[in-house]
Amino acid sequence: MSPDTSPRGPSPWQPRDEPDLDRTVAYRVPRPPTGGEAHTVRMPSWTEPEEIGSVTLAAPPSAPGRARRARGWIVALVAAVLVGLVGGGGVWAASKLSGGGTQPQDVLPANALAYVRLDLDPAAGQKLALFGIARKFSATRDSFGGDDPRKALVTALQKDGPGLPDIDYARDVEPWLGDRVGLAVLPAADGGDPVGALAVQVKDEAAARTGIGKLGLGDGKGGLAFREGYALIAMSQRLADEYVTAAPLSGDPRFADDLKALGEQGVLSFWMDVEKVAEAGWAGASATLALPQLKGMRFAGALRFSGDYAELAGITRGGTPTKVRPEPVKIGELPVSTVAAASFSGLGDMLREQWPSIEQAAAVPGGEVLRQTLDGARAQYGLSLPDDLVTLLGRTFTLAVDEQDLDGPTPRVGAVLTTDTAKARDLVNRVQAHLNGMERSADFAIAEGDERFVIASTQDYASALDASGPLGESETFRLAVPDAGKATYAVYADLDRLEKLYLDSVPGQARPDVEKLRAIGLSGTHGEDGSAFTLRVVFN
Structure with missing residues (x-):
């Protein structure tokens, strides 16, 4: 096996001091180019060896013993996130999870409030670890018993999706289903509740149109359009047609910088414009004390796997800056x-800085509990606030x-x-x-x-x-x-x-x-x- 030598540089999430602890994550599967004309890419299956440079990478045999059996539950978490994410949004979303293309952010609109990406063909080491975990975990062993992660995911969703038990994977899904899927939450044009859009990588547009129809799209339930190897599924055909001509999310400089700072995107990654989500999701949020602190804030994260651990990493950017400069803990x-x-x-300096806002929150209607707590601390313990709390912290x-x-x-x-x-x-x-x-x-x-x-x-x-x-x-x-x-x-x-x-x-x-x-x-x-x-x- 040859190590990754791509210009992306080393992954910031890999251990620095224990190079022997992570035996799988230093290998990458080549990616198709981003953007450009539509093209067909044959992605390797999970049972065949992959070529990295001029060297063939084959899946190593499973290690015996208890040391590798500990990660199965995290796959259940991934499955639960997926089922909750696409299954909870109704028939139009729950029944259409699939993959294939460049990256979902290259085809989903740039005005997204939030974005989630699932990659069923991640870096080679993570791919092998993830599937091995699923086979050893009791909750997912049956669903992930084969060698195709797409089939495993469809099998898992069939347990909860209405009408999905009647779908034959080999006939109705496998011919067109790719490896990546992205879900974007977008603002509604009429100022109402945000709407969702799903970007699914496909290998064959004609087969995808037929297969997606069998999965429940059609009969006025949603819209379908295609862009650069993706099927874009929207709440209506008008929206789907708009999305395929919109500027892509990947072209947003803030989004691009956030993902660059995040590093390795792993199996599951997500991004959110926190300020816009707060404005869209909270009634009267502009009148709250919290919203000014969120101005310009974004959040990005990724779920990653290694030989010894599962990792959720995240970053925040923007927001109201604080004057506090914390020192390293010991x-x-x-x-x-x-x-x-x-x-x-x-924490002490942060408390002192935010104390005027805390007192203001205690004084407004709805702040009775906070006000009673502060008054009780002063009366019962004789505390001088905030000074005593600053000392304690x-x-x-x-x-x-x-x-x-x-x-x-x-x-x-x-x-x-x-x-x-x-x-x-x-x-x-x-x-x-x-x-x-x-x-x-x-x-x-x-x-x-x-x-x-x-x-x-x-x-x-x-x-x-x-x-x-x-x-x-x-x-x-x-x-x-x-x-x-x-x-x-x-x-x-x-x-x-x-x-x-x-x-x-x-x-x-x-x-x-x-x-x-x-x-x-x-x-x-x-x-x-x-x-x-x-x-x-x-x-x-």
Whole structure:
């Protein structure tokens, strides 16, 4: 096998420090050209080897053992998204999922509010991993029992789509169905609710017209037109005819820049103009406090697969800039015995910056609950707001749970604050005195150093949290929380060590699938040009 040498550059989502952990994602399947005249491209099937450059890539044999059986449930998530996405929109959408062409954004209109793309022929490594996962997961094993992902998807949709059980895949679908599909949410011309448009890659327009008709389009149920190897399915024929002549979404500079920043688009990717979606979907949104913060904001994300984990990555661009510049969190310095942790940077400064808006929200009609909460905090605990909350949140705030005594009467739980230690000590003393006065136990253990304040359930754990630990050197942590040293927020859970809390309550038939989950992690960054996040599920 030869590694990818395309000019797109390395994928930013691949592990940097553990090149041996991802054994499949460094290979690509050649893509047909974008745009231009209609052309026919023969895409390789999933059973035949693929040519990459001058080298033939064949699917490797399945690895034995438990290590690769842990990813099947994520395919159920993909299937659920697809069924919910196209199945929930009515007959015109649910019964027409198919693929084939260049990229859906090259044919869908540029005024899209939101866009979702499914690629049934992604990069070679992801393709092999995805299909292998489906075969090992109990919920999708039957549907994904063959070698054609398009047939597998149609089989899965046949379980829920009205009239689809009568469709014969080999006769009615396979002759025209391609590999890619895109769904765009578009503004209605009359200012009403947004409408949907589906772009389906096709191999044969005549066969596609017949096959799509059998799937339910026609008889006044929608419109159909073709553009550059795609069937465009719309709510009416008038709209379909408009869409095939409109400027494409890929030509929008903001969209193009967002996808470039996102990197590898994986099996499933999506994009949203957050401001326009808010305006279109929320009655009276222009009068809310939230909408000004969303001005110009866009969101893009992708679902990706690797040998050891599934990953949902996303970015935001635009929006009202904040003056807060969070510093990296230090979640990797927790004890190696940590089983769960959450760490955030800049929350104190963000709270102070947004406090006028919070008070304004509490003062308007509908803000009664927020107002009562703030008044109760002042009265019951004697808090000075927002100053005491700013002190508590500090520059960084980390909450951690230890494996020792996890299921005992006094679990080891604690918080590490980077803050003004004198103010933090005074705050803890005031809260402790208040709780003691109410005949409640308030035995907080504390430890403190230079701008480092620790509150814990036991003194031993407070001392452990005050010292620098090696959690960041753990292989499980590194897989679940990539680039933890740069993250301005991170969440981590070691499911292998936490499962003793919940495994006994899991039904017997689901227990083997649950045991395959190794860890989950979320990490992200904030910057002047936007934010980025990575959510990973790691498998045994």
